[in-house]
Amino acid sequence: MSTDVAEILEKSRELDRLRKEQEEVLLEINKLHKRLQATPEVVEKAGDNSLAKLKNLYIQAKDLSENEVKVSQELLTQLDALLPSGPPGQQRRRIANVVLVSEGNEQKRKRMKNDSDIPRLSPSLRNQLDTCASLKGEQVAARVTAENAEKDEWFVVKVIHFDRETKEFEVLDEEPGDDEEGGGQRKYKLHMSFIIPFPKRNDLSSVPEFPPGRHVLAVYPGTTALYKATVISTPRKRKSDEYVLEFDDDEEDGALPQRHVPFYRVVTLPEGHRQ
Numbered sequence: 451m452s453t454d455v456a457e458i459l460e461k462s463r464e465l466d467r468l469r470k471e472q473e474e475v476l477l478e479i480n481k482l483h484k485r486l487q488a489t490p491e492v493v494e495k496a497g498d499n500s501l502a503k504l505k506n507l508y509i510q511a512k513d514l515s516e517n518e519v520k521v522s523q524e525l526l527t528q529l530d531a532l533l534p535s536g537p538p539g540q541q542r543r544r545i546a547n548v549v550l551v552s553e554g555n556e557q558k559r560k561r562m563k564n565d566s567d568i569p570r571l572s573p574s575l576r577n578q579l580d581t582c583a584s585l586k587g588e589q590v591a592a593r594v595t596a597e598n599a600e601k602d603e604w605f606v607v608k609v610i611h612f613d614r615e616t617k618e619f620e621v622l623d624e625e626p627g628d629d630e631e632g633g634g635q636r637k638y639k640l641h642m643s644f645i646i647p648f649p650k651r652n653d654l655s656s657v658p659e660f661p662p663g664r665h666v667l668a669v670y671p672g673t674t675a676l677y678k679a680t681v682i683s684t685p686r687k688r689k690s691d692e693y694v695l696e697f698d699d700d701e702e703d704g705a706l707p708q709r710h711v712p713f714y715r716v717v718t719l720p721e722g723h724r725q
Contacts (some may be wrong), residue, residue: 454532461525468518475511482507490642530634559698582619582642585609588687591667591676591717592621594638602724604676606669606715607638609645623672626712651714659684660693660716668695668724669715676717678725685713698725 482504563630584720592607606622623636650658660681661664668679693716696706 458525458528458532461521461528464516465521465525468514468521472511472514472518475507475514476520479504479507479511488574495694505598518538536666570580578642579614579617581647582612582617582645583614585647586612588622588647590619590648592619592638593644593720594623594640595655600724601702602720604667606676608676608686610637612642620647621645623674646717648717648721649714651712659686659713660718665719666693666695667717667719668693668711669696670697670700671709678723679711679716682708 482500486500486504517693548579586609588609591604591607593604594607595601595603605623605625607623609619609621611620612618619638619640619642621638621640623638625635636690655693661682662681665680665697666682667676669676677697677699679695679697681693681695685691685693688694691713692710693713694708695711695716702707702711
């Protein structure tokens with residue numbers, strides 16, 4: 451076997467290895483895409499590296515693709531050098547066909563990669579966005595403090611608009627403020643993860659009930675602020691529409707007084723709540 455032919459075979463093996471590695475990387479990319487489509491909220495959790503991992507996979511796929519193009523060009527140059535000079539013959543036409551097939555496969559891979567870049571909404575996320583869009587004009591619980599704030603501040607606000615593209619709410623705090631700016635109603639733009647809808651007040655039967663001992667987030671009586679509280683008694687047990695709650699840091703004369711709060715002003719306590 452001549453040196454030229456040996457080098458061509460070695461390039462072919464290298465090309466095959468690069469393509470197999472690309473297939474493995476694309477498989478990992480597709481797996482991660484499916485995971486993010488099914489549970490997009492994971493990227494907002496502290497310590498999650500899904501997006502960084504996805505970026506690294508795309509960089510790896512790009513490098514492999516560029517190496518494949520380089521090796522393919524070197525291989526074609528070596529093959530072309532072995533072909534006899536003169537008018538194109540059967541061998542040259544065969545090489546041209548191989549080049550066309552290779553280019554066609556490359557375009558196909560590019561289309562597959564581009565298609566995978568198009569975000570597809572999972573049914574659960576689509577339903578969540580529909581629910582958010584339906585809240586226009588409704589009062590909801592909203593966290594108005596940033597991620598890095600020492601404490602989480604939650605208020606009752608009114609939904610003005612929901613943007614499905616940015617997944618952001620525009621809300622209005624209807625209660626006049628008492629800060630140094632002279633108070634007045636304030637507007638906020640908040641990500642959907644900062645919003646919790648209240649239960650519908652006209653249908654107690656469809657609302658899940660928090661059992662005694664459960665920690666919840668509830669509107670403190672006489673205010674529009676929500677605080678962490680513990681359930682003492684439930685509406686169904688009392689045959690009313692109110693919970694009996696004990697709010698944290700609500701101590702009076704060495705004890706926590708029991709407060710009555712309507713069920714439609716009580717929501718799930720967010721994970722990692724800081725008060």
